[in-house]
Amino acid sequence: MSDQIQVFIALLLYLAFFAWCGYQRGTMKEFVTFLVAAGGYFGLLRYQGPIIKVINLFGKFIAFARAGGLTSDDPNAILQLRDAPNIVQPEDAGTIIFLIWAILLILAYVGTGLAVPRERSKPGGLAVLMGVINGIFYLLVFLPRLIALVLPDAEISQELAQAGFRKVISTTSELIGQNFQELWSALEPQRSLIFLLLITGLVVLAATTLNSAKARS
Amino acid sequence: MGPIEVYFITIALIVMIIGVVRGYRRELGSTVIIMTAIFLLTFTAELTEPMVVRLGQRVLDIQAQDVATRNAVLSLVYTLVFIAIVLAGYAGRTLEFPGQEAKEPLRTLLSMAIGLLNGYLIAGTLWYYQDKFGYPAQRWGLILPDFSDTARTLIGLLPEHILPSPTYWMVPIAVLIILRVRG
Numbered sequence: 001m002s003d004q005i006q007v008f009i010a011l012l013l014y015l016a017f018f019a020w021c022g023y024q025r026g027t028m029k030e031f032v033t034f035l036v037a038a039g040g041y042f043g044l045l046r047y048q049g050p051i052i053k054v055i056n057l058f059g060k061f062i063a064f065a066r067a068g069g070l071t072s073d074d075p076n077a078i079l080q081l082r083d084a085p086n087i088v089q090p091e092d093a094g095t096i097i098f099l100i101w102a103i104l105l106i107l108a109y110v111g112t113g114l115a116v117p118r119e120r121s122k123p124g125g126l127a128v129l130m131g132v133i134n135g136i137f138y139l140l141v142f143l144p145r146l147i148a149l150v151l152p153d154a155e156i157s158q159e160l161a162q163a164g165f166r167k168v169i170s171t172t173s174e175l176i177g178q179n180f181q182e183l184w185s186a187l188e189p190q191r192s193l194i195f196l197l198l199i200t201g202l203v204v205l206a207a208t209t210l211n212s213a214k215a216r217s
Numbered sequence: 218m219g220p221i222e223v224y225f226i227t228i229a230l231i232v233m234i235i236g237v238v239r240g241y242r243r244e245l246g247s248t249v250i251i252m253t254a255i256f257l258l259t260f261t262a263e264l265t266e267p268m269v270v271r272l273g274q275r276v277l278d279i280q281a282q283d284v285a286t287r288n289a290v291l292s293l294v295y296t297l298v299f300i301a302i303v304l305a306g307y308a309g310r311t312l313e314f315p316g317q318e319a320k321e322p323l324r325t326l327l328s329m330a331i332g333l334l335n336g337y338l339i340a341g342t343l344w345y346y347q348d349k350f351g352y353p354a355q356r357w358g359l360i361l362p363d364f365s366d367t368a369r370t371l372i373g374l375l376p377e378h379i380l381p382s383p384t385y386w387m388v389p390i391a392v393l394i395i396l397r398v399r400g
Binding site: 126181191192195199203204205206207208210 | 241242316322334379380381
């Protein structure tokens with residue numbers, strides 16, 4: 001139980017960090033970053049084959065240019081175009097695609113930081129939510145890969161990497177569900193009071209928003 | 218016919234969708250009415266239950282030893298009274314809170330939250346009156362007698378089980394009425 005609580009707290013801290021980042025950067029920046037991160041990830045996975053072909057063609061073109069294909073009529077240059085080895089071997093395709101995605105992600109963070117003005121990316125609840133969504137997405141992408149650092153067993157890391165999203169989502173939801181149940185059981189003597197405070201807090205929050213909106217108008 | 222939790226979760230979700238459409242300014246008025254209904258039914262339960270039983274014996278000729286029929290009548294009466302009060306809170310002239318709703322997306326988020334609270338209170342109370350009287354709806358084949366683990370867990374989370382004393386319900390009602398009057 002104590003191990004699970006540690007994992008749960010670590011997860012909360014991780015998400016709190018991304019929530020704070022989201023709040024600092026604002027909704028628009030986080031939203032654009034999410035679009036680039038998620039769209040880039042799934043897009044790169046979907047079109048992995050054609051992208052690797054384009055990279056390899058580019059490699060052959062470089063070999064062709066270096067052999068003087070662009071400046072002379074040397075027939076060896078044409079042979080270079082045919083014989084030059086592929087830059088990316090099939091077994092390295094996954095690594096290259098992940099590297100491209102990581103570069104895209106860094107560019108998205110830096111680019112939105114520079115290009116989106118602060119007044120167009122306001123901090124607030126939605127920014128926090130977007131930050132958390134980004135955090136969850138990175139967790140889903142990175143965790144199956146990072147697990148190899150702490151569990152060097154090839155079979156385990158391979159299995160986790162293949163299970164990927166599904167495994168992380170099911171484990172995370174199980175963890176949250178178990179911890180919620182444990183927390184709820186631990187709070188049993190004060191359950192009524194906590195529930196009462198929660199529902200009263202919620203209705204007061206909503207009603208106060210109405211009042212403040214009226215005062216503004 | 219599906220698991221019991223699917224019925225009640227569906228009811229809660231439908232109420233939540235209605236809440237998003239109506240907006241939380243109106244939904245808060247319905248929350249007051251729903252909580253008042255729960256308070257009244259819980260507060261007067263000791264008094265009204267014997268009354269309903271006696272009325273059932275005289276009008277419907279229910280035998281004293283026929284516990285199943287007695288429970289079915291009690292469940293039906295409480296459910297109908299609760300539905301009538303809730304409908305009064307949703308239809309026609311309703312209790313509304315003054316002021317403007319917040320801008321999007323906060324408006325939708327708050328409407329969802331208050332709608333979900335109302336859905337939980339409505340679906341939870343309907344389930345509670347089935348649970349309290351031994352699921353009389355089983356007699357008409359509306360509920361499966363075998364409950365899943367999820368259903369058993371959810372029974373412990375019904376509104377009247379978490380806040381068994383009617384006094385508790387007066388706290389959010391009083392706070393909301395004060396906020397309504399203050400405008």
